Every structure is written in structure tokens, then in C-alpha cells.
Amino acid sequence: MTTLAKHMIVAGVENRPLIIDKTMYNSWQSRVLLYIKGKKNGRMMLESIENGPLVYPTIEENGAIRPKKYVKLTEQEKLQDDCDVQATNIILQGLPQDVYSLVNDFQASKDMWDRVNLLMKGTELSYQERECKLYNEFDKFTLVKGETLYEYYCRFAQLINDMHTIGMTMQQVQVNTKFLNALQPEWSKFVTDVKLAKNLYTTNYDHLYAYLSQHEGHANEARMLR
Numbered sequence: 001m002t003t004l005a006k007h008m009i010v011a012g013v014e015n016r017p018l019i020i021d022k023t024m025y026n027s028w029q030s031r032v033l034l035y036i037k038g039k040k041n042g043r044m045m046l047e048s049i050e051n052g053p054l055v056y057p058t059i060e061e062n063g064a065i066r067p068k069k070y071v072k073l074t075e076q077e078k079l080q081d082d083c084d085v086q087a088t089n090i091i092l093q094g095l096p097q098d099v100y101s102l103v104n105d106f107q108a109s110k111d112m113w114d115r116v117n118l119l120m121k122g123t124e125l126s127y128q129e130r131e132c133k134l135y136n137e138f139d140k141f142t143l144v145k146g147e148t149l150y151e152y153y154c155r156f157a158q159l160i161n162d163m164h165t166i167g168m169t170m171q172q173v174q175v176n177t178k179f180l181n182a183l184q185p186e187w188s189k190f191v192t193d194v195k196l197a198k199n200l201y202t203t204n205y206d207h208l209y210a211y212l213s214q215h216e217g218h219a220n221e222a223r224m225l226r
Contacts, residue, residue, distance in 0.1 A: 018031055018032070018035075018094060019094055019095070019096055020094055020095055020096060020099065020120075022120065023130070024162065025120040026165060026166070027161075027162050027165045027166070028094070029117075030165060032090070032091065032094055033046065033049075035090070036049070036087060036090055039086070039090075041079065041082075041083050041086075044079065044080060044083040045083045045084070045087035045090070046087075047080075048080070048083055048084035048087050048108070048110060049087055049091075049109045049110055049113050050110065051110065052108060052111075053080075053081065053084040053107075053108045053110065054073075054080045054081045054084065056068050056073070056081075057073075057077070059072075084108060084109050087109035088106075088107065088108065088109040088112055091116065092104065092112070095116065099116065102119060103115045103116055103119075130166055131166065131168060134159070134162055134166075134168060135168075137159055138159060138163070138178065141155075141156065141159060141178065141182050142182045143182060143184050143187075148216070149209070149212060149213055149216050149219075150213070152183075153205075153209045156182075156205065157205075157206075160175060160205075172201060172202070172203075172204065173200045173201045175204075176198075176200040176204065176205055176208060177200060179205040179208055179209075180194065180195065180208060183212075186220070187212070190212055190215045190218070191212075194208055194211050194212060197211065198211065
């Protein structure tokens with residue numbers, strides 16, 4: 001039986017961050033930071049983004065003072081320097097070509113992050129425009145033909161997360177009802193069952209998804225019969 005935990009593990013296996021959405025920069029920013037935090041040594045990468053890269057210690061050699069070479073750094077210093085490089089690469093992977101071309105000369109993750117932040121100022125929609133845009137998406141949200149329940153669930157979770165990011169709130173029963181009612185007719189029997197089995201005022205759509213995923217095969221058979 002497919003479980004919610006199994007899907008959550010799969011959902012976390014990503015090989016690159018999201019590409020920036022200029023109209024939802026704050027949302028992209030928070031997601032990329034969360035993505036970095038979840039990587040190995042992610043907290044050190046975040047430290048580089050916030051405070052800048054390792055400042056190489058200096059040594060005196062032949063009467064001159066110069067920075068140490070990488071090979072002469074301590075293991076901890078090498079790790080810190082490597083984390084800054086990794087953070088820089090992750091940020092670059094999330095940029096569209098037009099933004100990438102304006103920041104690719106920066107080497108340090110902090111410099112690049114600050115530059116992207118400066119470029120994105122003024123490109124994001126106003127709060128009212130974003131709120132209207134998201135409410136409209138929520139209102140029109142539905143299962144796409146050929147889409148699996150898992151793909152539907154991920155799109156819905158992303159939409160709700162975008163709404164929460166800018167402080168939008170809705171009653172739990174409203175969110176749960178939308179998640180169920182936006183499914184196609186072949187799900188009607190199972191939607192009725194889950195409404196009887198779950199309290200839509202106290203449960204959440206994660207639990208609804210976990211319940212429905214057990215019956216996806218039957219729903220697919222019903223769709224084929226239709």
C-alpha cells in the first residue's frame with residue numbers, strides 16, 4: 001500500500017531548486033533557502049549566504065603576507081569554502097537566463113544573493129494583486145486530465161504554500177472541501193466515503209490524500225469504464 005510518508009520522501013528527492021518566478025520572488029526566495037537547508041551542510045551554506053564566504057587566513061612568506069592556498073587550509077576551513085561554492089551553484093541553478101547573465105560574474109553566494117534580491121525589487125506583484133491571483137487560482141483549481149493523484153496533490157500543496165507565504169488564510173474546511181471537490185467524477189464514491197470518515201473541520205488535505213491514494217487504482221478503473 002502506498003503511504004503518505006513514502007510520497008513525502010519521494011517529494012523531497014529533488015536534484016535542483018525551483019526556477020525563479022519574478023512575480024512571486026518572496027515565495028521563490030523562501031523555497032530556495034529551505035531547499036539549501038535540507039542539503040548536506042545546508043546550514044553552513046546558509047551561513048555563507050548571510051555572512052559571506054570564508055576569508056582566507058594569511059601567512060607570511062619571504063617577507064610578504066599573502067592568503068593561504070586552499071590546500072593549506074584546515075579541514076573545517078575547506079568545508080566552509082566548499083559550502084560557499086555549493087550555495088553559489090544552487091542559486092545559479094534557480095535563475096532564468098536573463099537574470100543569470102546579470103549575476104554570473106559573482107563568485108560568492110552572498111554577493112550573488114544580494115544582487116538577485118536587488119534585481120527583483122519592483123518586479124513582484126503588489127500584495128493585493130498577488131492575493132487576487134492566488135484566490136483566482138484556488139477558485140479554478142481542478143484535477144488535470146491524465147494527472148495522477150500525487151501530481152494533483154503536489155500542485156495543490158504548492159498553491160496553498162504560496163498563499164501561506166504572503167499571509168493569506170482560509171478555514172481548514174474550505175481548503176479540504178476544495179481539495180475533494182476539484183477531483184474528477186471517477187473519484188465521487190471515494191470522496192463521499194472520505195467525507196463520512198473524516199471531519200473536514202479538523203483534518204487536513206494531507207490526510208485526505210493519504211486516504212484517497214489507497215483507492216487510486218479503483219478510481220482509474222472507473223474512469224476507464226466511463
